[in-house]
Amino acid sequence: MSVISDQKSEVRSQKPEARSQKPEARSQKPEARSQKPEARRQKPRNTNPVPLLSVQNLRTSFHTRNGIVRAVDGVSFDIEKGQTLGIVGESGSGKSVTCYSLLGLIPQPPGKIEEGKALFDGRDLLAMSEKELRTVRGKRVSMIFQDPMTSLNPFMRIQDQITEPLIIHDGIDKETATKRAIQALEEVGVPDAPRRIRQYPHEFSGGMRQRVMIAMALITNPELLIADEPTTALDVTVQAQVLELIKEMQRKHGTAVILISHDLGVVAGFVDKVNVMYAGRVVESGPTREVYYHSKHPYNEALQRSIPALQTKGQELYTIPGAPPDLARLGAGCAFAPRCAYVQDACRSGELALKGVAENHESACRRVQDKEIQLSVNSNQ
């Protein structure tokens, strides 16, 4: 792999080949990744590149009348430039709050970022002032949200909304910005863009609206795109299209993507790496194929088992017994203990941390770490 010289924001457009994200992410071997040196400005050859984003021990909680809800309880992960990371978990697992915390989008009276660092290009997002954060939001890190119906301003024309990041961050005049906006719309596949750009959100269908959001998020060529459940509110057929679009954009612009979802299927076909979250913590992390076929955490194993489409017809559907924990009352030890098929007394106390249990594959399960148990290999295919 050759070193590619770097020029600020043209990095992306110059590295389509080197970054070859094979469409079938599943077949990508874990080793392949570490052999792609990410060239940065003054570091010529590098086998241990500085990640684009490095989250370290993030803790976010909400101080409510019913107690302190520990929504994110010690989350750490890295994402490299141009890499795609999937964060999966049920509602309340903290996956969205993690990413919102990074951009300071948590309402800070009830919410509070208790601890943690989020190093983005060397600077800690969590330590930035609101003013500094605003230079990052929408410019270097963009976000798209779950419900395109409510995420676009119903009172503003699409044109005004898409051009806004350009106007805010790059100080571009309205005319030029509009031209670029039209281009962006065409890129995401909105037909008749010059006319439709003058329309209002309610004149677009759900899938189209999400395309608009994608265009809006990528128009400043951000280095990282966070997609929070981008397909959940859409029809199934449209879901596939939108995912394809994100994939395509990601390939084209070399944007790193964090894809948040509760839907394992959505994440599987798209990302290089997966973090499985439960009760505000990352319980398993690894390359997509490994995480899906060789679960290293009981929760993940249970998840894989409960995918309806992969179960035998006529049999009762498998559900994980119990219910998600009350995040205001997390005890010591493993949060999944009450529902775990492999639980032991020792699981209920002590600190748990992610540890590598296989090549590039980490798990927070004590028993797996100690090699006490071997979880089943999933043959769902």
Place this chain on the structure above:
Amino acid sequence: MSSEMTDPNTTAPASAASLLEQAEKGQSLWEDSWHRLAKNKLAVASGVMLAVIALFCFGSWVIGLDTTTQNLDMGAQPPSLKHWMGTDVLGRDVFARVLFGGRISLMVGLLATAVAMCIGVVYGTVSGYFGGKIDALMMRFVDILYTIPFIIFVILLMVFFGRNIWLIFIAIGAVEWLTMARIVRGQVLSIKKEEFVEAARALGLPQTRIIFRHMIPNVIGPVIVYATLTVPAVMIFEAVLSFLGLGVQAPDTSWGVLINEGASAIEEYPWLLIFPGIAMSLTLFCLNFLGDGLRDALDVRRSKD
């Protein structure tokens, strides 16, 4: 994670009955709202204050507090130990006058609101329940009435037909029912769509029972809130009339009349305006806070308009 398990075991009548049961049990949600209201200290304090004011005003009638004896020698005196709020130009004790005026003002407020409520609730329920053409027609009527500048009419009425206190109730009530009808209709429409109405119909309940046992209790919430907020509006309306010299006639008095008298003498005897002004403002304050509190307490159960 989509491993939802839906229970395919419910049969139609059984689920209808259970829905109905839940709705009827929903009366216990009243207790919920009550608790929420009780927690709102401001609303509770207002309620208490209102009770106190009402007690004074109506109690003074029962006691027979002297409000009319004039003492022309004394004339208007500033507040003193004997006359807590001073005396007016004719030597009458202002405190007694304020209580007397309060009686009338409150009565007008309550009665006119009651009139508006009755007309409005019935009209709105009928319109909303039957829907379709009837509804369209009824609401069109309301829309037209809305455009008429009522204050003008009430003024004319007062002038031409005499300043009869009953006429005032009716005239004001007849003006205020429009909004009440609209609110009620809106509620009825949104409730109609809810499942328990379907359930009731599926069980074959007669229409009247549906209206009375199911719709009206659910509609009452916003009605109460709006009524609590209408009373102050009505009181102001009456006071406006009085201020313009078109309200209640002597020897009756209301806060509006008292304030009017006070306004003309504001330079020499400011207390004649200040005390009735405070009394009225305080009452309006309490009514508004109570109304707000009620709205918040009942709010979670139904969506905000």
Place this chain on the structure above:
Amino acid sequence: MFRFIAIRIAQAIPVLLIISVVTFAMIKSVPGGPFDKEKKVPEEVERALNEYYHLDEPFVNQYFIWLGNVMKGDLGPSTKYPNRSVNEIIGAAFPISLQLGVMGIGIALTLGLLAGVVASMRPNTAQDYIPMSFAMIGICVPRFVIGPLFMLMFAIQWEWFNASGWFFWSDRVLPALTLGIFYAAYVARLTRGGMMEVLGQDYIRTARAKGAGEARVILRHALRGGIRPVVSYFGPAMANLLAGSFIVEKIFAIPGLGTFFITSISNRDQTMILGTVLFYSVLIITLNLIADIVLIWLNPKLRFDEQ
């Protein structure tokens, strides 16, 4: 849009007719003509006057004569002041009321919107409680209490302004404030509510995620939706604003239309009463229509409904 306006105008006409008929009937049904209160006038003079005003003809005729004139834009001579026409009186008095009303609206909107937006930015803090407390006071203390109190404080005690009259620019201040404060308070509450609801919406989060600063979020994104309750309130409110000016005009002795209306009633000045009622009605209907148009314009979804 034009269809909408046309329909509303078409609806208004029968309403106006009915109003005029009812008013006319009310006036005529009360015993006592306009001249009864005067000193006894000689019979010939009285007969002449009655003829001039068509008072000797059957009521129905009188009405249609009046209506005919109205179509031509002539509201007739004042019954009380025969040498002045109703048009003239309204023409002189209305601009004054209008000025008062407009200033009141200006105060209501500026103070109200400002207070409401500021309060909505930091709910449940001092920034919220203080303006909203003032707003509560503005709502609960009636105009006819505030007016005289202002007069007492600012005009009489401190002598910053004149207590009455409408001559100098400073004369406008107290009346406009008195008129506007209640509406400012109401607008403040409505704005706060509307803004808070909007600020909790997803699209505000999107705007922030794009890097928009507070000013931009509030002014460009939130305000348009946030002031909707204000607009829907303001239409009918404007009608009340006009009627409320009766009170303010009385307190501060302003020669506006309200004052003339009230006196015309006591004077049984028939043509004046009819003319004013008609005038007010047209005014209010027009204002409501404008308010509705603004509401539709503000909400893009509604704009397309007509198609």
